[in-house]
Amino acid sequence: MTEPALADARRVAREALALYGDDPAAEVIAAYDQRLQGPLRIALAGMVKAGKSTLLNALLGEELAATDAGECTRVVTRYHRADTPAVTLHPNDGPPRRLRFRRENGRTIIDLETTTADEVAWIDVGWPSENLRSLILIDTPGIASLSADVSARAHAFLTQPSSPSAADAVIYLMRHLHASDRGFLEAFRDVSVGGSLTVNAVAVLSRADEIGSARIDSLVSAGQVAQRYADDTELRSLVLDVIPVAGLLAETARTLREEEFRALAQIAALERGVRERLLVSADRFARLADAVSLGEPARRALLARFGLFGIRLSAALIRGGSTTSTALAQGLIGQSGLNALQVFVRDHFRDRAGTLKVYGVLPGLEELLKERPRPGSAALLAEIERILATTHSLRELAALSRVRSGAYELPAERIAEAERIIGARGDLAGVRVGLDQFADDSAVRDRAELLLTQWRALAESPLTERATVGLCHVVIRSLEQVALGVDRSLPDGDSGFLMPHDVVLPR
Structure with missing residues (x-):
C-alpha cells in the first residue's frame, strides 16, 4: 500500500529533533529518526542453544555469526550492508572502536581482545552482502541463560523500543514451548509496534530435524508440532505463525x-x-x-x-x-524449511517495512512529547494523531492483532476471513480475497465485490457488537482498495534478501 505515512513520520521526527535539540530527550528522538530512515531491523531471539546464530548464517548465506560458546555469542550483534567489511564495538562506556577479525575455514572470527561481553553494549558488523541491502539482522544472546547478565542483556535490548538498536520485528526460535518463551514474547509484544500487537513476531520451531530423531521425514513431524503450536490460543496472540526450520541443514546448504x-x-x-x-x-x-x-x-x-x-x-x-x-x-x-521462513519474512515483514517502522516509532515519540511538553509539541502531537488515524495500513495492523487475541465474537470462518483480508497471509490482492496469488484482476475484483456486500451487511446489522463493527470497517476499507486495484506495495523498494529461487553456489 503506497501511503505517505513513512515520509510524514520522518518529517515529524526531524521537527521534534529540532524542537528538542537542547533537551536530553534529543538522543531518544534521534534514535527514532534513525530507525525510520534505516532498513527494517529484524532480531533473532530465543533461549540458549536454540540455533539463532546458525539460522542467521543460513539467512545470510555466509558463516558470519559465531555459533560456538565464545564471548561473541553473549552480546548483541547487528549485521548491516557495507561496501567493505568492518567490525565496530560499542562499549557500555566510552567511544566505539574498530575490532580486528579474520576468516578461518569459511567462518568469521572476531577478536574482542581484552574486552569482556559484560563491557559491550553491542557489536556492529558491516558486510558487503546483497542479502542485507534493505534489512538489518540482529543476533541476540540467549533468553533464560544460566548467566543472569547474558539473559538480562537480551531482554533489555529487545524490550526497550527507544534504544538506537531497537528491532522492528523478531524471529523467535524455540525448540519446545517453555514458560520463558511465552514470557519473552509477551514482553516484546508489550513494547513493540505501539504496544500489545503481535504482527511483528514469528516463531520458528528450530532444530526441527531433531523432533523426528533425524529420520528422513523429521520435517513432516516437525510441521505437525508447529501447527499445534500455531493453533494454540495463547500463542496466537503473541506470534503470527510457527514455522519449522532445520537451521543447521539450512546453513550448511547455503555454504x-x-x-x-x-x-x-x-x-x-x-x-x-x-x-x-x-x-x-x-x-x-x-x-x-x-x-x-x-x-x-x-x-x-x-x-x-x-x-x-x-x-x-x-x-x-x-x-x-x-x-x-x-x-x-x-x-x-x-527440505530445511528455510524457504517458508524467507517467504514469511518477505510477505509479513519486508513488504510491511514502512508500516512497521512507523507504528514502532510514533507511539513512543507521542509518549515522549506528552511527558516533556514545550511550545510547539502540541502541533507535533496533532500530526502524529492524524497519521495514526488516517493511515489504513496502520489500522490493519492493529485490527489484525486484536483479531488474533480473540477480541471479536465471530464464527471461526469469519475470523479467518477477516485475518486474511487485512493481511494475515500477505499483501497480494488475490490472497487477501481468498483466491490464488496469480488470479487475474477481474476475478479479484469480482470476489472483492462479493465480500464487500457480506461485510457491509454485517456492519449494518443491529445485532453486530460495536467492537465488531469497527473491525468490519477496517475489512471493508481493505476490500475497497482491492476492488479499486490499489497498489499495496510499500515505497521501500525491493529487498536484496535472498529468496527461495536464489541459490548461493557451493564453494
Missing part, C-alpha cells in the same frame, strides 16, 4: 563445499545395507571405519556441518538425482 559434496556422494554410492548400517547413529557413523574410505576426521566434520539428518537426507537426494553440488544445495534448502 555447501565441493569436497563435502564429494564425500556425501561416496556415502550415497554405498550398497544399501552398508549405508543403512553406517547411518544408524551419529556415533556409529563416526567410528565405523571399514564401511567407507572417508577417515574419521572427515566423517566427524560432516557430522558437525550436516548432522545425521543432513547426511541421511543428502544421500537420499544424491541417489534421487541431485548429482551436482548445486542441485544438492537446492534440494537441502527446499
Whole structure:
C-alpha cells in the first residue's frame, strides 16, 4: 500500500529533533529518526542453544555469526550492508572502536581482545552482502541463560523500543514451548509496534530435524508440532505463525563445499545395507571405519556441518538425482524449511517495512512529547494523531492483532476471513480475497465485490457488537482498495534478501 505515512513520520521526527535539540530527550528522538530512515531491523531471539546464530548464517548465506560458546555469542550483534567489511564495538562506556577479525575455514572470527561481553553494549558488523541491502539482522544472546547478565542483556535490548538498536520485528526460535518463551514474547509484544500487537513476531520451531530423531521425514513431524503450536490460543496472540526450520541443514546448504559434496556422494554410492548400517547413529557413523574410505576426521566434520539428518537426507537426494553440488544445495534448502521462513519474512515483514517502522516509532515519540511538553509539541502531537488515524495500513495492523487475541465474537470462518483480508497471509490482492496469488484482476475484483456486500451487511446489522463493527470497517476499507486495484506495495523498494529461487553456489 503506497501511503505517505513513512515520509510524514520522518518529517515529524526531524521537527521534534529540532524542537528538542537542547533537551536530553534529543538522543531518544534521534534514535527514532534513525530507525525510520534505516532498513527494517529484524532480531533473532530465543533461549540458549536454540540455533539463532546458525539460522542467521543460513539467512545470510555466509558463516558470519559465531555459533560456538565464545564471548561473541553473549552480546548483541547487528549485521548491516557495507561496501567493505568492518567490525565496530560499542562499549557500555566510552567511544566505539574498530575490532580486528579474520576468516578461518569459511567462518568469521572476531577478536574482542581484552574486552569482556559484560563491557559491550553491542557489536556492529558491516558486510558487503546483497542479502542485507534493505534489512538489518540482529543476533541476540540467549533468553533464560544460566548467566543472569547474558539473559538480562537480551531482554533489555529487545524490550526497550527507544534504544538506537531497537528491532522492528523478531524471529523467535524455540525448540519446545517453555514458560520463558511465552514470557519473552509477551514482553516484546508489550513494547513493540505501539504496544500489545503481535504482527511483528514469528516463531520458528528450530532444530526441527531433531523432533523426528533425524529420520528422513523429521520435517513432516516437525510441521505437525508447529501447527499445534500455531493453533494454540495463547500463542496466537503473541506470534503470527510457527514455522519449522532445520537451521543447521539450512546453513550448511547455503555454504555447501565441493569436497563435502564429494564425500556425501561416496556415502550415497554405498550398497544399501552398508549405508543403512553406517547411518544408524551419529556415533556409529563416526567410528565405523571399514564401511567407507572417508577417515574419521572427515566423517566427524560432516557430522558437525550436516548432522545425521543432513547426511541421511543428502544421500537420499544424491541417489534421487541431485548429482551436482548445486542441485544438492537446492534440494537441502527446499527440505530445511528455510524457504517458508524467507517467504514469511518477505510477505509479513519486508513488504510491511514502512508500516512497521512507523507504528514502532510514533507511539513512543507521542509518549515522549506528552511527558516533556514545550511550545510547539502540541502541533507535533496533532500530526502524529492524524497519521495514526488516517493511515489504513496502520489500522490493519492493529485490527489484525486484536483479531488474533480473540477480541471479536465471530464464527471461526469469519475470523479467518477477516485475518486474511487485512493481511494475515500477505499483501497480494488475490490472497487477501481468498483466491490464488496469480488470479487475474477481474476475478479479484469480482470476489472483492462479493465480500464487500457480506461485510457491509454485517456492519449494518443491529445485532453486530460495536467492537465488531469497527473491525468490519477496517475489512471493508481493505476490500475497497482491492476492488479499486490499489497498489499495496510499500515505497521501500525491493529487498536484496535472498529468496527461495536464489541459490548461493557451493564453494
